Amino acid sequence: MATSSSITLPSGLKIDQPTSLFYNASFHLPLDPTSTFPTVNPATGKEIVTLNEAKKEDVDLIVQAARKAYESDEWQDLSSTDRGKLLFKLADLVEEDKHIFAELESYDAGKTVASAILDVEEAIGVIRYYAGWADKIVGESHRMGPDKHGETLHEPLGVCAAILPFNYPLALACWKLAPALACGNVIVVLPSPETPLSVLYLAPYFEKAGFPASVYNVLPGKGMEAGAALSSHLDVDKISFTGSTATGRKIMEASAKSNLKSVTLELGGKSPAIVFDDAELDQAVKWTCLYGMFLNQSQVCSSTTRIYVQDGIYDAFVAAFKEATLSSIIVGSPNDESTFHGPLISKAQHTKVLDFIETGKKEGAKVLVGGEGAKEGEEGFYVQPTVFVDCEPEMTLMNEEIFGPVCCIAKFSTIEEVLRKANDTQYGLAAAVFTENIRTAHRMVRKLNAGMVFVNSSGDASLQLPFGGNKSSGFGRELGSYALHCYTQPKAVHWNLNQRV
Numbered sequence: 001m002a003t004s005s006s007i008t009l010p011s012g013l014k015i016d017q018p019t020s021l022f023y024n025a026s027f028h029l030p031l032d033p034t035s036t037f038p039t040v041n042p043a044t045g046k047e048i049v050t051l052n053e054a055k056k057e058d059v060d061l062i063v064q065a066a067r068k069a070y071e072s073d074e075w076q077d078l079s080s081t082d083r084g085k086l087l088f089k090l091a092d093l094v095e096e097d098k099h100i101f102a103e104l105e106s107y108d109a110g111k112t113v114a115s116a117i118l119d120v121e122e123a124i125g126v127i128r129y130y131a132g133w134a135d136k137i138v139g140e141s142h143r144m145g146p147d148k149h150g151e152t153l154h155e156p157l158g159v160c161a162a163i164l165p166f167n168y169p170l171a172l173a174c175w176k177l178a179p180a181l182a183c184g185n186v187i188v189v190l191p192s193p194e195t196p197l198s199v200l201y202l203a204p205y206f207e208k209a210g211f212p213a214s215v216y217n218v219l220p221g222k223g224m225e226a227g228a229a230l231s232s233h234l235d236v237d238k239i240s241f242t243g244s245t246a247t248g249r250k251i252m253e254a255s256a257k258s259n260l261k262s263v264t265l266e267l268g269g270k271s272p273a274i275v276f277d278d279a280e281l282d283q284a285v286k287w288t289c290l291y292g293m294f295l296n297q298s299q300v301c302s303s304t305t306r307i308y309v310q311d312g313i314y315d316a317f318v319a320a321f322k323e324a325t326l327s328s329i330i331v332g333s334p335n336d337e338s339t340f341h342g343p344l345i346s347k348a349q350h351t352k353v354l355d356f357i358e359t360g361k362k363e364g365a366k367v368l369v370g371g372e373g374a375k376e377g378e379e380g381f382y383v384q385p386t387v388f389v390d391c392e393p394e395m396t397l398m399n400e401e402i403f404g405p406v407c408c409i410a411k412f413s414t415i416e417e418v419l420r421k422a423n424d425t426q427y428g429l430a431a432a433v434f435t436e437n438i439r440t441a442h443r444m445v446r447k448l449n450a451g452m453v454f455v456n457s458s459g460d461a462s463l464q465l466p467f468g469g470n471k472s473s474g475f476g477r478e479l480g481s482y483a484l485h486c487y488t489q490p491k492a493v494h495w496n497l498n499q500r501v
């Protein structure tokens, strides 16, 4: 059996797609090569390629290889500046093939090619950002008097595992691998079984950039088997997980029951956007509709899917939001330049989202736009962008993360009322506030229980600012200098210079 397969991308470009495990600088079949799973094109529902599935025993082998790489002199003795240079080289190499990565990502994840290019640019940007950090990771120095000196060393953790969701495969892999490697760790990546291709395709670029073998390792596999094996592995030092809250809980439990490995959890959300009467209407509508709600087929953890609009502007906002949805959120093939909204990731997600829409109707929410799946005979996992209005707090739609194009708009009167409603959720990932009044904005920023607050924008992210949530949206932060804390541990050093006992 081969470890790669030739696939033809929608543009006609043929590539050699790796389909197997990557460690010790090459691709390997799993111990049981008969165990396989397919990845599917969400736009057609048809299989793209079959992958070899890593099982628990394969996880053991890959972790062993990663441990050896971590302890090797080649990696341990590399200067921090040289680690940064390797990451800069990696970014340059990925940039040369940016369009291949983008097309592959679009094919596997159902996102438009235009948005996939932005994702790949983000991946390149984040690699460069942490390449720059590699030789600036410093501890503290304490002048404690003539007899003692104290210092802290910020040391790598060792073997880190990244477990990824399906929605931003390459970009989120780089959010994790770039800071992990900049800090001197090695990494094992488990991509989502729904979107494994770009992360596997990336593997040989580490070779070309000059990284030692097994600093970067990838295993195609399933969460219940390979993910669970990584989470409970005694020789894995860290799990950096992005995915649902339910899976996050399992990973915490596996860590607690095994070696208490460090865990960072970036989980789900049900984030509010709050539009006050004095907001700039046109901007509030564009940000909440295009970026806060329907970006990436509405499969974004920080989407602001509960929109609270103050009563004085409510009718005008609803009318403008309807117009923006109908005119801008064009549903279609990811390869069509006019498409804004492609298919959802899978048949299961398609069914789940349509069920939520039916529940919303039954519970009395009013459909303003959409409310349907694909038309009869259409292939692919398409759902019409759907907007419900006059939503009430107790409705299922207002409480559950849907991860699909279902938006809920509700009315409010006072700042106290909207703060209570906005914070009344198990999640705390993001929140958006639209107002021209700096005092209102400032009060909201302080009172909203969320890891990220957008003032007069939504769906925003910057490499320099931390990304992550409060409450059941997880803990730990990615991006910015904050991610460095997730991949290092401080060592306190007590220098006794002249204390005699």
Ligand code: NAD
Pocket (backbone or CB within 6 Å): 163, 164, 165, 166, 167, 190, 191, 192, 193, 221, 222, 223, 224, 226, 227, 228, 231, 242, 243, 244, 245, 246, 247, 248, 250, 251, 265, 266, 267, 268, 269, 300, 301, 302, 401, 403, 429, 468, 469, 473, 474
């Ligand atoms: P998911 O939880 O179903 O799967 C995520 C990953 O976990 C997959 O790679 C899967 O194989 C693995 N997994 C499944 N069971 C496992 C187990 N028992 N042990 C270890 N690993 C296991 O999530 P998904 O459907 O891929 O992604 C959607 C979810 O991710 C949404 O809830 C979304 O909000 C969240 N998300 C959060 C962020 C963030 O930064 N907070 C970003 C993107 C997505």
